[in-house]
Amino acid sequence: ETGVTQSPTHLIKTRGQQVTLRCSSQSGHNTVSWYQQALGQGPQFIFQYYREEENGRGNFPPRFSGLQFPNYSSELNVNALELDDSALYLCASSEMGARYGYTFGSGTRLTVV
Amino acid sequence: QKEVEQNSGPLSVPEGAIASLNCTYSDRGSQSFFWYRQYSGKSPELIMSIYSNGDKEDGRFTAQLNKASQYVSLLIRDSQPSDSATYLCAPLGKRQLTFGSGTQLTVLP
Numbered sequence: 372e373t374g375v376t377q378s379p380t381h382l383i384k385t386r387g388q389q390v391t392l393r394c395s396s397q398s399g400h401n402t403v404s405w406y407q408q409a410l411g412q413g414p415q416f417i418f419q420y421y422r423e424e425e426n427g428r429g430n431f432p433p434r435f436s437g438l439q440f441p442n443y444s445s446e447l448n449v450n451a452l453e454l455d456d457s458a459l460y461l462c463a464s465s466e467m468g469a470r471y472g473y474t475f476g477s478g479t480r481l482t483v484v
Numbered sequence: 485q486k487e488v489e490q491n492s493g494p495l496s497v498p499e500g501a502i503a504s505l506n507c508t509y510s511d512r513g514s515q516s517f518f519w520y521r522q523y524s525g526k527s528p529e530l531i532m533s534i535y536s537n538g539d540k541e542d543g544r545f546t547a548q549l550n551k552a553s554q555y556v557s558l559l560i561r562d563s564q565p566s567d568s569a570t571y572l573c574a575p576l577g578k579r580q581l582t583f584g585s586g587t588q589l590t591v592l593p
Contacts, residue, residue, distance in 0.1 A: 404580055413488075413572055413583035414528065427579035461527055469576055470535075472518045475527040 375476035377462050383482045384452050392447040392479045394462030402426070403445040404473060405437060406461040414461055420445055421467055449481075457483045487511060488584035490573050496590045503560040505587050507573030510554065514575035517549055519558045522570045522586065532558060563591040 376395045384390050396403050402421045406414035416429035420439035434450040443464070449456060459480050463473035490507045497503045505519075516535050520528035534540045534547040534556065546559040556575070560567055570586040 406583075411585075413585045416580045416582065419580055429580075459527075463581075469581065470516055472516075472530045472533055472574075472576075473581055474530070475520075478527045 375462055375464050375474050377460075377476035377479050379479060380477065381480045381482075383484060386452055386454060386483055388452050389448065389450045390452060390481065392449075392460050392462075392481070394445045394447070394464075394476055396443045396445070396462075396464030397474050400464035400466055400474070401443050402465045402467050402469065403439055403443065404463045404465070405445070405447045406463065407431075407456075408459040408461055408478075410458075417447070452483045454483050457481060486584075487582050488573055488575060490571075490584035490587045492585065492587065494588040494590060496592055497563050498592050499563060499565060501563050501591075503563045503567065503589055503591070505558040505560075505571050505573075505589070507556045507558075507584055508554055509556070509573075509575045509582075511575060511577050511582070512551075512554065514577055516576040517547070517556045518574045518576070518581065519545075519547060520572040520574060520583075521567075522572060524569075528572055560589075563589075565591045565593050567591050 404419040405417040408414040418428040419426045423439045439445045459478045462476045519532040522528045532547040534549045544561045548557045572586045573584045574581040
């Protein structure tokens, strides 16, 4: 059984650019959630995907978008990057309903300069 | 009022002591509750889950839940320096986990 994998591990982008982060969910998990974690804060919910559709969204602007693929892997896209987008981006997979919690990937550290 | 509030810490305890971490939540609809441990620079790791009022023990960890008071806690017995980390409380809402800001725990040798 494989865990959640994310790529890349680190990324440096310039303000105004676009970025795509990738996530492969744990075997048997059909739901993927994305979180943003700023330094010293808890993870903040961005959105969740189930069966290739967005299934819930946090308080993030539309320039944060995502996709889920038939194999349950997922992408997070951020357009028009701002300095405040610098954070650790976490992907978490779960069974639908998440009764047993989320399994997190190791994260992507995004720095916007 | 924040959705999930944790004692902000930092919390320091000597090795071998009991560390007590507290959390209150606002969503009365939450039925499942999770504690995650996060080492500096790493991603959160699930350490405990609790679904019913009362206590749940797993090794050195005990989670306590009181839904009427909207309160959940985590006790770590015989604390070890390797327990030094940030502990995140996360109730499960309608669709997603909502995290507190975490409590930073340092166990002093």
